[in-house]
Amino acid sequence: MDFAFLVDQGLGILATASVSALVAMGLALSFRLMGIINLASGDFMMIGAYSVLTFVAIGLPYVVGVLAACVIGFLLGALTERGLLQRFSRAPELAILGTFGLGIVIRQVVELIYGKNFQFVENPLPGSVEIGGAEFSIYRLVLIGVSVVVIGALLLVLTLTPLGVKVRAVAADGDLAETLGVRSRRLKLVVFAVSTAMASLAGSLIAPLTNVGPGMGNAYLFVMFVVVIVGGARVSMVLVAALAIAIVQNVTTLVVDSLVAKLAILAMAFIVLAASRPSTKGAIV
Amino acid sequence: MPLLDVQGLVAGYAGARIVTGLDLAIEPGEVVALLGRNGAGKSTAVAAITGTLPAMAGSIAIGGADVTKAAPSRRFQLGMRTVRQDQPILRDLTVAENLRLVGASKEDAAEGFPFLAERSSQRAGTLSGGEQKMLAVARAAANPGLLWILDEPSEGLQPKNVDRCAQLIREAAARGVGVLLVEQHIGMALNVADRWLVMETGAVIDHGEVSATTHETVSRRLAV
Numbered sequence: 147m148d149f150a151f152l153v154d155q156g157l158g159i160l161a162t163a164s165v166s167a168l169v170a171m172g173l174a175l176s177f178r179l180m181g182i183i184n185l186a187s188g189d190f191m192m193i194g195a196y197s198v199l200t201f202v203a204i205g206l207p208y209v210v211g212v213l214a215a216c217v218i219g220f221l222l223g224a225l226t227e228r229g230l231l232q233r234f235s236r237a238p239e240l241a242i243l244g245t246f247g248l249g250i251v252i253r254q255v256v257e258l259i260y261g262k263n264f265q266f267v268e269n270p271l272p273g274s275v276e277i278g279g280a281e282f283s284i285y286r287l288v289l290i291g292v293s294v295v296v297i298g299a300l301l302l303v304l305t306l307t308p309l310g311v312k313v314r315a316v317a318a319d320g321d322l323a324e325t326l327g328v329r330s331r332r333l334k335l336v337v338f339a340v341s342t343a344m345a346s347l348a349g350s351l352i353a354p355l356t357n358v359g360p361g362m363g364n365a366y367l368f369v370m371f372v373v374v375i376v377g378g379a380r381v382s383m384v385l386v387a388a389l390a391i392a393i394v395q396n397v398t399t400l401v402v403d404s405l406v407a408k409l410a411i412l413a414m415a416f417i418v419l420a421a422s423r424p425s426t427k428g429a430i431v
Numbered sequence: 432m433p434l435l436d437v438q439g440l441v442a443g444y445a446g447a448r449i450v451t452g453l454d455l456a457i458e459p460g461e462v463v464a465l466l467g468r469n470g471a472g473k474s475t476a477v478a479a480i481t482g483t484l485p486a487m488a489g490s491i492a493i494g495g496a497d498v499t500k501a502a503p504s505r506r507f508q509l510g511m512r513t514v515r516q517d518q519p520i521l522r523d524l525t526v527a528e529n530l531r532l533v534g535a536s537k538e539d540a541a542e543g544f545p546f547l548a549e550r551s552s553q554r555a556g557t558l559s560g561g562e563q564k565m566l567a568v569a570r571a572a573a574n575p576g577l578l579w580i581l582d583e584p585s586e587g588l589q590p591k592n593v594d595r596c597a598q599l600i601r602e603a604a605a606r607g608v609g610v611l612l613v614e615q616h617i618g619m620a621l622n623v624a625d626r627w628l629v630m631e632t633g634a635v636i637d638h639g640e641v642s643a644t645t646h647e648t649v650s651r652r653l654a655v
Contacts, residue, residue: 328532
């Protein structure tokens, strides 16, 4: 096993982890603030991929498609929060079921518009660069860079800004935060919309690397949920979990195959949960 | 016009009525002590007045504005400041962040309790129970608004800090803040209050002016 191989695998793991982390951080945030798990996260990823597909197809630059994916993800998330989740704010289990139903509706609508067949987005940055003797896709490097910047920005907002203090206050104790003047309903709407925008961003980033189809989100949803389950609802731990699971996933896929990789991820989640139950309370960062 | 006007308030949990028809009004600069034994319904009344528990019936107004169905954040905007009995601070935030949420600084809070400035970067959940209460009172004092709802603010405090807490309440009232003070510590309550109310089984059963009442009279009333 030479150094170039290790660099290649390491960057591959980072690429996988960064996409998982984008979605899982949003999932963890909305879970902490609202007590709901968004079962339509994979479908918001799919919306991001189709946004890029559509914008590129009409001749706009790829980067416009990515920005549009974020905006569309944000707006649809805001609509979902206002139209669905707020109605069931006192019954989170119904809200969770609602997101499951929403995912089905989104898939059916996309299927009606685009059809069932897989479609493809051309890689906007073909070519590779040599890193440590390994050839690595430029596009994957950009994907890692964008994810790191977005995740870093989110962590900075959460830890250093007044908005971040309010988000952490509502996550810690929504009732008390409200009595201190924090408008928690509006804040939850924004946080949920940001979480769906991040899922949509992740979908738009992976679009050139995968088959774009109405059911594509389901393949990713499994890993996202395991990341949140293993990491708990603390976003810094979610990042660690995303990296650990990406290592297990990529190495097992390389050595055996992707099905065994899924089993290995499940086994890892089981071992972590058996050893110590990750906290769903406490500090959010 | 009273700062706080509560009429016929009914509130409770899971359909059970704990507060069964509470009437009270607080004028600017007035401190009203709400007394009663455990289970009398004081904390339920506070939860309904602050908006964390929906009122089943009755009305609540702050400065003439009906807030019966308003979110707690709206009541904060109208000048209500709350110190709740259990977990009065956000434990996962630092002392400074707890203050920053209401637009206050560590220097503002240090006027109430100086130790808060030195420990501003400490996570609030690592303060002792009494220190957490002091932080909550200092938070109200640093951005006083118009109306304080204090649920057992002296609980867990050392005597000198109980005195400091009473002093902060008096200073706020002197500036026109109305205060509803729920207290088990009758001595402290009667020391700072202008009027007292005794609650029993969810309603006010007696009331009086502090200037016209002895400590023993109120204690006897509470023992009934």
